[in-house]
């Protein structure tokens with residue numbers, strides 16, 4: 429065992445979260461020394477890989493579960509507005525990076541793809557209409573269009589209309605300014621940029637196996653997965669950006685704030701189509717409503733994906749039950765995460781979510797024909813030979829202590845940080861990669877509060893001329909920032925004329 433280096437920051441995992449935080453920290457303080465440690469042999473090998481997630485640039489434009497309906501019929505758009513402005517914050521960072529010249533082109537990771545919401549049945553149509561009325565008055569959604577007209581729907585969704593009963597009540601909304609993001613390409617572009625900066629290293633095939641307190645910081649044990657050799661690195665600050673595996677690492681740290689958290693892993697599968705004749709007839713991300721009783725991560729969508737210059741279609745996700753925390757993880761991940769402090773919340777969640785477990789198991793047991801049936805709700809004329817099943821990334825949903833129920837299951841993300849600000853971990857999955865930059869800014873403000881207020885403040889203002897709160901309320905500023913971002917990221921709105929892909 430070698431005893432050697434000391435750095436300012438160790439980041440565990442080379443996914444979108446660590447890559448973003450590492451680059452951001454180096455922009456704020458170029459003198460920082462840092463090391464990214466990744467157990468796989470490349471960046472973005474888990475959830476950030478483009479085929480492990482849906483690549484939706486979540487901006488609240490199409491996700492129906494972001495706008496719940498109250499008993500009185502009113503629609504709450506707060507969450508959609510917040511996620512929309514968080515996405516504008518992400519775009520500000522990516523714009524800043526692309527303007528630097530050495531970072532590379534945004535075309536490799538972000539593409540304009542319209543975002544549509546699609547509903548069936550009288551109840552679905554009246555929900556979507558009410559939602560449209562509530563949303564399009566807000567400046568973030570002023571470009572949203574609504575229609576129940578079949579001819580118009582055939583222009584918006586040429587693949588999805590043939591073969592439908594003529595009297596089927598359906599409706600859709602459309603926002604032309606949606607995006608598809610290749611988070612894998614973005615991650616690798618950030619990591620490549622990082623390795624060109626002084627005193628920043630990205631080390632692959634290295635697993636973090638231990639975290640112990642050392643003075644004001646941490647001693648991090650790093651094992652080479654090929655040779656088995658372990659080295660110790662001392663760090664003033666540690667970020668656990670290990671995706672699904674962040675929970676066991678957080679537990680390993682022993683910090684008080686880790687107590688009581690558990691993980692509920694959910695696997696996923698997609699149907700993928702690369703047939704160019706089919707692909708060219710669908711140029712959109714079309715989100716619908718989840719089946720009654722199913723969890724939010726199972727909201728079905730039919731998506732255009734732009735990955736490495738090729739366009740495909742992805743449908744799903746089909747959720748499933750697993751005990752692994754990473755796609756390349758171990759079936760022992762879940763049992764080994766049980767602790768005295770989280771067994772109560774975990775048992776409470778198991779007791780209160782039997783329906784969810786049954787649902788996930790039933791999803792795993794589905795035949796290809798049953799999966800195609802779900803696809804045909806969207807694309808009635810889908811042929812089996814055009815589609816193949818692929819395994820998506822893992823999501824580890826958060827289990828938390830709850831004073832009334834004992835434990836609750838949470839579907840969002842949660843940043844957990846130690847009281848002294850020397851360690852932070854990101855738990856959970858959704859809306860995930862799209863809002864990485866906002867999450868990392870939150871981390872910086874929590875763990876480096878003095879620097880964020882003082883020596884880093886000018887740079888933060890330069891990179892982020894407008895943050896979420898002001899973008900939510902200032903329509904003029906929003907329009908200015910949105911159009912500047914779209915220009916820097918070369919997000920030229922694709923034509924609403926549909927002949928090009930009909």
Ligand SMILES: Cc1cc2nc3c(=O)[nH]c(=O)nc-3n(C[C@H](O)[C@H](O)[C@H](O)COP(=O)(O)OP(=O)(O)OC[C@H]3O[C@@H](n4cnc5c(N)ncnc54)[C@H](O)[C@@H]3O)c2cc1C
Nearest residue numbers: 441443444445467474475476481482483484636671860862
């Ligand atoms: C099915 C699915 C669909 C999704 N769809 C979308 C979407 O449409 N839009 C969106 O914005 N987000 C989406 N997400 C969420 C998004 O993919 C994630 O939020 C994001 O990729 C998480 O990034 P990360 O860096 O935290 O984790 P990851 O990308 O999983 O990276 C973690 C890394 O840590 C490494 N690691 C783990 N343990 C160790 C260790 N001990 N030592 C060293 N390295 C370690 C892993 O190998 C991995 O490379 C989706 C996720 C899933 C699963």
